[in-house]
Amino acid sequence: xxxxxxxxxxxxxxxxxxxxxxxxxxxxxxxxxxxxxxxxxxxxxxxxxxxxxxxxxxxxxxxxxxxxxxxxxxxxxxxxxxxxxxxxxxxxxxxxxxxxxxxxxxxxxxxxxxxxxxxxxxxxxxxxxxxxxxxxxxxxxxxxxxxxxxxxxxxxxxxxxxxxxxxxxxxxxxxxxxxxxxxxxxxxxxxxxxxxxxxxxxxxxxxxxxxxxxxxxxxxxxxxxxxxxxxxxxxxxxxxxxxxxxxxxxxxxxxxxxxxxxxxxxxxxxxxxxxxxxxxxxxxxxxxxxxxxxxxxxxxxxxxxxxxxxxxxxxxxxxxxxxxxxxxxxxxxxxxxxxxxxxxxxxxxxxxxxxxxxxxxxxxxxxxxxxxxxxxxxxxxxxxxxxxxxxxxxxxxxxxxxxxxxxxxxxxxxxxxxxxxxxxxxxxxxxxxxxxxxxxxxxxxxxxxxxxxxxxxxxxxxxxxxxxxxxxxxxxxxxxxxxxxxxxxxxxxxxxxxxxxxxxxxxxxxxxxxxxxxxxxxxxxxxxxxxxxxxxxxxxxxxxxxxxxxxxxxxxxxxxxxxxxxxxxxxxxxxxxxxxxxxxxxxxxxxxxxxxxxxxxxxxxxxxxxxxxxxxxxxxxxxxxxxxxxxxxxxxxxxxxxxxxxxxxxxxxxxxxx
Amino acid sequence: xxxxxxxxxxxxxxxxxxxxxxxxxxxxxxxxxxxxxxxxxxxxxxxxxxxxxxxxxxxxxxxxxxxxxxxxxxxxxxxxxxxxxxxxxxxxxxxxxxxxxxxxxxxxxxxxxxxxxxxxxxxxxxxxxxxxxxxxxxxxxxxxxxxxxxxxxxx
Numbered sequence: 001x002x003x004x005x006x007x008x009x010x011x012x013x014x015x016x017x018x019x020x021x022x023x024x025x026x027x028x029x030x031x032x033x034x035x036x037x038x039x040x041x042x043x044x045x046x047x048x049x050x051x052x053x054x055x056x057x058x059x060x061x062x063x064x065x066x067x068x069x070x071x072x073x074x075x076x077x078x079x080x081x082x083x084x085x086x087x088x089x090x091x092x093x094x095x096x097x098x099x100x101x102x103x104x105x106x107x108x109x110x111x112x113x114x115x116x117x118x119x120x121x122x123x124x125x126x127x128x129x130x131x132x133x134x135x136x137x138x139x140x141x142x143x144x145x146x147x148x149x150x151x152x153x154x155x156x157x158x159x160x161x162x163x164x165x166x167x168x169x170x171x172x173x174x175x176x177x178x179x180x181x182x183x184x185x186x187x188x189x190x191x192x193x194x195x196x197x198x199x200x201x202x203x204x205x206x207x208x209x210x211x212x213x214x215x216x217x218x219x220x221x222x223x224x225x226x227x228x229x230x231x232x233x234x235x236x237x238x239x240x241x242x243x244x245x246x247x248x249x250x251x252x253x254x255x256x257x258x259x260x261x262x263x264x265x266x267x268x269x270x271x272x273x274x275x276x277x278x279x280x281x282x283x284x285x286x287x288x289x290x291x292x293x294x295x296x297x298x299x300x301x302x303x304x305x306x307x308x309x310x311x312x313x314x315x316x317x318x319x320x321x322x323x324x325x326x327x328x329x330x331x332x333x334x335x336x337x338x339x340x341x342x343x344x345x346x347x348x349x350x351x352x353x354x355x356x357x358x359x360x361x362x363x364x365x366x367x368x369x370x371x372x373x374x375x376x377x378x379x380x381x382x383x384x385x386x387x388x389x390x391x392x393x394x395x396x397x398x399x400x401x402x403x404x405x406x407x408x409x410x411x412x413x414x415x416x417x418x419x420x421x422x423x424x425x426x427x428x429x430x431x432x433x434x435x436x437x438x439x440x441x442x443x444x445x446x447x448x449x450x451x452x453x454x455x456x457x458x459x460x461x462x463x464x465x466x467x468x469x470x471x472x473x474x475x476x477x478x479x480x481x482x483x484x485x486x487x488x489x490x491x492x493x494x495x496x497x498x499x500x501x502x503x504x505x506x507x508x509x510x511x512x513x514x515x516x517x518x519x520x521x522x523x524x525x526x527x528x529x530x531x532x533x534x535x536x537x538x539x540x541x542x543x544x545x546x547x548x549x550x551x552x553x554x555x556x557x558x559x560x561x562x563x564x565x566x567x568x569x570x571x572x573x574x575x576x577x578x579x580x581x582x583x584x585x586x587x588x589x590x591x592x593x594x595x596x597x598x599x600x601x602x603x604x605x606x607x608x609x610x611x612x613x614x615x616x617x618x619x620x621x622x623x624x625x626x627x628x629x630x631x632x633x634x635x636x637x638x639x640x641x642x643x644x645x646x647x648x649x650x651x652x653x654x655x656x657x658x
Numbered sequence: 659x660x661x662x663x664x665x666x667x668x669x670x671x672x673x674x675x676x677x678x679x680x681x682x683x684x685x686x687x688x689x690x691x692x693x694x695x696x697x698x699x700x701x702x703x704x705x706x707x708x709x710x711x712x713x714x715x716x717x718x719x720x721x722x723x724x725x726x727x728x729x730x731x732x733x734x735x736x737x738x739x740x741x742x743x744x745x746x747x748x749x750x751x752x753x754x755x756x757x758x759x760x761x762x763x764x765x766x767x768x769x770x771x772x773x774x775x776x777x778x779x780x781x782x783x784x785x786x787x788x789x790x791x792x793x794x795x796x797x798x799x800x801x802x803x804x805x806x807x808x809x810x811x812x813x
Contacts, residue, residue, distance in 0.1 A: 522735070522736070533736075533738055533739065535734060535738060551739060553739035553794060554740075554791065555791065556748065558739065580736065580794070581794055581796070584794070628791075629791055653747070
């Protein structure tokens with residue numbers, strides 16, 4: 001070989017490397033997915049420019065919600081919801097601790113599953129985001145003007161809040177169906193008495209239209225199946241909610257085998273407008289129970305807890321027309337309603353085919369009483385009478401379906417690891433795209449609403465393996481972004497996520513961005529321990545409780561020298577950030593705090609509890625780089641022995657006398 | 659025939675082109691010329707100079723005591739963390755400020771501090787004098803700033 005050949009080869013190799021580095025493509029391994037040459041430009045958002053969509057991904061076992069920009073895949077924020085977060089003092093400061101209160105005590109973690117945007121007229125409106133906690137059954141509400149969790153509500157009589165919080169068309173209700181049936185009400189019984197004692201509860205949570213506050217309107221007592229997922233109707237089917245069930249076998253052990261025996265389980269169709277009529281007529285039973293509702297007030301910057309001890313329960317046998325079962329093969333997972341409200345897609349995860357039900361046919365079958373049988377007062381409609389069509393052998397293990405608003409549906413297949421595009425009405429498969437690997441949920445912006453923005457699809461995968469640089473045995477889950485604006489789905493981006501993203505929701509940035517708050521108004525701060533000017537900064541003793549009313553501004557604390565604290569005191573630092581400018585938070589941390597730091601936004605007050613165990617003089621300082629004099633933003637607190645008589649003193653800019 | 663040196667230089671050129679190719683393909687990139695941080699000292703008369711901001715021209719009438727009283731409340735809430743009325747603190751004391759500055763300059767410093775400390779020769783000098791402690795933008799309205807100015811007249 002001569003050198004000329006070598007040099008040509010070198011140049012070609014080099015050119016190809018350069019081209020690939022531009023396109024952000026993977027250049028190693030096999031089966032990574034074909035990426036078009038223009039993929040990079042489709043996801044490129046130039047420095048300083050903003051993404052087109054906000055995407056809210058559940059954190060799964062992280063308990064949180066992560067906010068990404070699409071199409072770039074930029075991580076914008078992690079919102080703490082069900083798990084404590086030391087970075088933001090969530091669950092550590094006195095203000096947010098009540099948000100994690102339950103009848104089981106303070107619960108610092110949960111398994112967050114399905115984010116759901118509030119809707120008006122069937123379209124996401126950008127006011128609130130709801131998400132369910134599966135483990136200790138709860139629902140949380142996030143305010144999208146602050147991107148903070150502002151409310152949590154515990155779900156009584158639930159054994160795992162999974163089919164939740166899917167909204168109705170105008171956010172009249174969000175729902176909470178139990179995944180694991182339990183004794184209703186809870187009691188000490190033998191597990192073997194499952195069929196006799198275990199029941200399901202389908203809970204409807206009313207959302208106040210003006211401020212979003214949640215309250216449990218009613219529960220429906222249903223047979224002890226596993227209520228897996230849900231979606232409410234829209235358009236013509238507005239007024240109904242559909243819940244999938246599995247384990248119609250009612251097994252309680254080795255469910256892997258025993259809950260997969262029947263050819264069909266059910267989709268429960270609930271007429272919630274009928275439920276409202278029954279409630280108005282007083283045809284409910286009031287059960288004693290206990291659950292917490294915890295609400296964060298933006299005015300007082302504090303959360304408070306309230307324990308509620310009654311719940312209204314509707315019993316199907318006493319309320320005809322309230323609920324029907326639609327037989328659906330086989331252990332259906334997701335239930336998804338198309339934008340018109342006509343088609344109810346059952347994703348039978350152990351079935352070869354997918355059954356799609358028709359709302360019109362369901363109405364007709366109800367009118368004709370085309371019932372197969374009745375279970376605990378719930379009529380079971382005949383399968384053939386409600387079936388709209390079957391998608392034949394589209395893939396293995398269907399889980400979830402979303403829609404593009406152009407007459408197409410997209411279904412994830414966990415076992416065959418792909419997204420399949422099919423046509424509503426003709427049920428023909430149009431396209432399929434592989435996922436890396438084993439996709440669970442998928443999300444199209446507005447894809448479960450009346451008006452999908454059908455430009456992108458995000459596949460939320462369960463297995464990552466070799467997609468990114470390895471990080472030991474544990475790695476983040478992967479998400480993949482597809483361009484679905486053309487006939488063929490096109491993979492354009494791959495990005496790691498936080499925790500395990502189950503479901504996600506996305507909304508055009510223009511709906512949310514203009515309402516995003518920059519600061520909290522100091523004048524509107526009604527925190528009972530706020531110090532709204534340096535003049536109000538002070539230290540008070542009440543027995544062994546010390547209250548420090550502290551202020552921050554670039555770059556000092558007032559007070560920054562404190563003396564007269566004793567070992568065994570409970571010291572509450574109530575820190576108010578006096579700044580009124582965008583993105584000027586101050587942090588607060590003190591040596592030996594067994595809680596966390598504080599991170600206080602402009603105009604906000606937060607409280608850190610510090611309980612010193614040893615005498616000495618301890619520094620405290622600002623943790624958020626706030627100005628050129630940030631390193632100087634520091635003070636000292638002196639702790640004396642219990643029997644010492646050091647007077648309480650404080651100040652800034654003057655040395656306290658000793 | 660190519661030598662090794664030739665090959666290396668071609669690769670280097672290609673690398674350069676590649677980088678340009680990557681950069682050039684990005685949308686929304688514009689050539690912007692930012693102003694030099696260091697500018698020659700400008701001599702201004704502080705009793706004529708109005709600063710940079712929304713307030714162009716302000717004629718002071720006789721002292722309005724109600725306004726001054728309201729201004730005092732605002733000043734105490736939003737300003738006292740860094741300013742003491744009669745002595746130097748984190749920032750300068752506002753006492754007798756109108757003997758040193760124009761009323762427009764004072765209001766522009768309250769309402770537009772970021773631009774002032776970057777561009778205004780007097781504000782720039784003050785920033786250095788006060789060790790880089792920034793004047794915080796407390797997002798007051800023009801009306802609120804005017805009331806605070808009225809309060810300053812009483813000091």
